[in-house]
Amino acid sequence: MLGNIASFLSSGQNVAFFICALLAIGGAIFMLSFTKVVHMLTALALTFISLAGLYVVLEAEFVAVVQILIYAGAISILMIFGIMMTKHQGEEQMPKRPWHNGLLLIGAAALFGVIFFAIQNTELPSGTFQSAEDNTLEIGKLLFSAHVIPFELMSVLLTVAFIGAIIVAKREED
The missing domain is CATH 1.10.287 (Helix Hairpins)
Known part of the structure; x- marks a missing residue:
């Protein structure tokens, strides 16, 4: 097990992919957990930028630039203008079910376990990917x-x- 982790961390590309993936997942979780719309939008922008980082790691530079320009830039600014131009009531909602977060944590851990088990037991074909020059x-x-x-x-x-x-x-x- 430790040998697999050490071989995974030996490549900088793997580490960059792991960091970008964690940031994308974290931004998505924060986007769903925040209650203020501006905070949700900031977390969504973090997710978009992290996805662009994943595209760079996967050698899809054009898609990464489009991701940043269209989603992280244009869509985020459009949402900010939408927030600024609409009227919002300043009332906060109290959590209705305190046990809800505990069940969410258990469900997320179970989903992570299932996905981890599936990835560990999957036989992937070996080979090299030849990307285009440009x-x-x-x-x-x-x-x-x-x-x-x-x-x-x-x-x-x-x-x-x-x-x-x-x-x-x-x-x-x-």
Whole structure:
């Protein structure tokens, strides 16, 4: 058992993956546990950034940058504007069931045990993964050659949705 842990920690890539995975899981747990919306949003941003770190470790740099730009940046700012523009009551809810957290801890530990047992008993095929020389270049080639029609349809769909949101906002203003 200790030999497996030592061989796991021997690679910096494994350590970085483990740290990013723990931060992503921790951010998700904090996001579900916090009661204030701004704190929940901060924990969600931590989860998004940790996922981008996982993508970097997995050599998917383009997806990592998109993750940071779209989710950690744009979605988080959009949620902050949504919070700022809506009215909130400042009342805190008291926990209704004090034993709820204990059951959650037992359930999480049981789920961790089942997943750990499944991972330890799984036979994974060995081999090396040969990634492309430049992932971003390959994604660009595929996006603008083989998948150009879906790409353009998505841009038209997003433009129509944006115009529809403006029209709905104008109607509510009048």
